[in-house]
Amino acid sequence: MVTHNLAPISQSDPSAGNAANWSPGEAERRIAVHFHQTRYEDIPPATLDFTKCLMLDTIGAAIAGFQAEGATAVADLVTSWGGTPQARIIGRGDMVPAHQAAMANATMARALEIDDVHEQGMLHPTASIVPLALAVSEAAGGITGRQFAEAVVLGIDLAIRIGTAPRAEVAGGRTQPRTQSHTYHIGMLAGAMVAGKIMDLPSGGLQNAMGIAYSQCAGNLQAVAEGALTVRVQQGLSASAAIVSAELARLGVTGAMQSLTGVSGYYNALHGGRCDRAVLIGDLGRRYANEEVSIKPYPCCKHIHTAAAAAENLVREQGIRADDIERVVIHVKNQEYYDLVCRPEGREERRASMFGERGMVHAQMSLPFVVAVALCDGKVSLDRFEAAGRTSDDVLSMMGRIETVMDGGPDDNVLPTPGIVDVYLAGASTPLTSEVRYVKGHPMNRMSFDDVAGKFMDMTDFSGAWFSRDRRRRIIEMIHAIETLPDMSDLAALLVADTSPANS
Structure with a gap:
């Protein structure tokens, strides 16, 4: 696959609208307009159905990771900070500011390495996006299941596009050891767009939000080499940064408008200028990459x-x-x-x-x-x-x-x-x-929603947070019919451990 040096973008790409002479920030602008304009009914039903599997799987992973090392410390910390009670910490029910809830919940989702993965992109696309979308929805109030699903679908698709556009080599003479992690980067970049969409930012505001996220872009693989808990905590930090970015954009703070493709943008700064334009935006809105995600059967890399x-x-x-x-x-x-x-x-x-x-x-x-x-x-x-x-x-x-x-x-x-x-x-x-x-769980050997529901029950059995079987069944049913949900706060309220062992 051909890669392009992005300083500046000038190559012709017919699949991206025959953009022989792009203006600065055109890729970012197209992404922002796509996010702002796309509605639930524009998304293919198969993509929506599979994304429900990813939602359920991620929430199950967070419940399972409720008492994992590092996750409890993050939850304790953000609770101690106090602040405006906007969104719940999963399992505990403490109400904290949305970005703090997302930090705790995304850390939980990654803690047991049971969350989903996009294998070609070598990234975890959902562990930040679902928790931050849930936190922003609860904070906003009145966000319907359809609105939530719109944002999550678009966010996962964008995360995969950003993460796979550099076309990383894993074999042969061009292989280079990775030091940066796509996972945490795209959690911030795509996550800011998700948060901004739920906040109903205009396209310009969304573009600013991604630019602000880029200013916080961080995340590396050193923790993997050393066995550090920051492997999971970085997932929470990316979710929190994404929400802060959208909040700042909503208040009028400006960010780089060429955050991905600029001379000092993401691809030039962190990927040596490598970016396949067709992967990034070539069929934006016509094809969704969500169904390329693998759902894990095992709690490991x-x-x-x-x-x-x-x-x-x-x-x-x-x-x-x-x-x-x-x-x-x-x-x-x-x-x-x-x-x-x-x-x-x-x-x-x-x-x-x-x-x-x-x-x-x-x-x-x-x-x-x-x-x-x-x-x-x-x-x-x-x-x-x-x-x-x-x-x-x-x-x-x-x-x-x-x-x-x-x-x-x-x-x-x-x-x-x-x-x-x-x-x-x-x-x-x-x-x-x-x-x-x-x-099982790979796109060539896919898990059905019922398979994921079975995995969800197994994961939540393991959790130190005690959830009754009735509560877990209600969570499954609510996500399966998320398009009928009048307020996402109803789902968030279910993600709190029971206080008695009834219905076990």
Whole structure:
């Protein structure tokens, strides 16, 4: 795919309206007008239906992460700040300013690594957008389910467009180690547009909001390498910054109008000028990328999922037992994948990383750990990522038998990469092998709304916040029929833990 240097934009792009001579800020202006003008009835029904799945999945992830490390600290902090009571903190019910509620709730949504992912873009498009949209809707009052859905659909689509336009390489000679995170950037940039749409800003105000968001644009991958809780907290910070950006724009504060494509805009500053214009705006309003999102079956980095599914298949189909396994080889097909989930490389270092206050984040980002769990248990469950589960003798022993091999070629520039797992049983010279390309939840192996509802019930069972089954069923039903909801505050009111164990 051709990429374009954006200083200045001048290339012809027929799919973007034959813009041979764009005026400065034209891409941003088109995005802002699209956000301002698009209504619920303009959005394809299939896109709306799938986005309901993403809404339910994200809210379930937030409920599940209610008492996760880091999430409780953020919730305690924003509650202590006080301020105008505008929006609820999920699980707790404390009313705080909208940007503070979004900060807490988006942190929860990312905390257990069970939120959705756009694999080609290597980003989490929904974990900031749904919580911030809910907080702004509750603060505004009287925002209908249709209005909420409009904003969320547009926001997810824009997040994917911004995140995929640089066309990142993950294999071959042009691969470069990533240091920045698209996830947090697009949470601010697209999130500001979502917040501004719910606030009913005019197109110029929306363009200002994105420019103000760009002035706060931050987020990196160092926390992943170190197992720091800021992996999840950055999700909350991006949601909070998005709302603040829209609020400032509403008050007349101006932002850069060429925040994406300007000489010092997002793509030039952070992506070396790489941007595929057709991806960014070429079919804006005619195609929505929402259905490209993968819903996770496992609570870990999405790069790990195909190998985890392959390991599960071996246990289920071959009837192997953990004690019979002599060694395991996991084949890794591109450098992006290897760098993110296969380090540290030493087996003892990998096992040691499961202990201590950083152990959970390391586990969420560890291919050897998750495959070890799948081989020991025949499944991957949330409780294995807690301290007792991730440091158990059986899992640590299995991790010591796992080898990760980087054997991809220069053409393996594709995500998701296939999960290829070879298991050698004691005394065997040839392995039992399983390969999985598309796990359940990928667009090629999609989860239905009922599948996501089942996942929602499982996630909320795990949560330390106690939600009755009746309350959870009502949340599912409300999101399924969100277009009929007269006020989004009705949904927000349901996202508070019950005080008694009735209906369990």
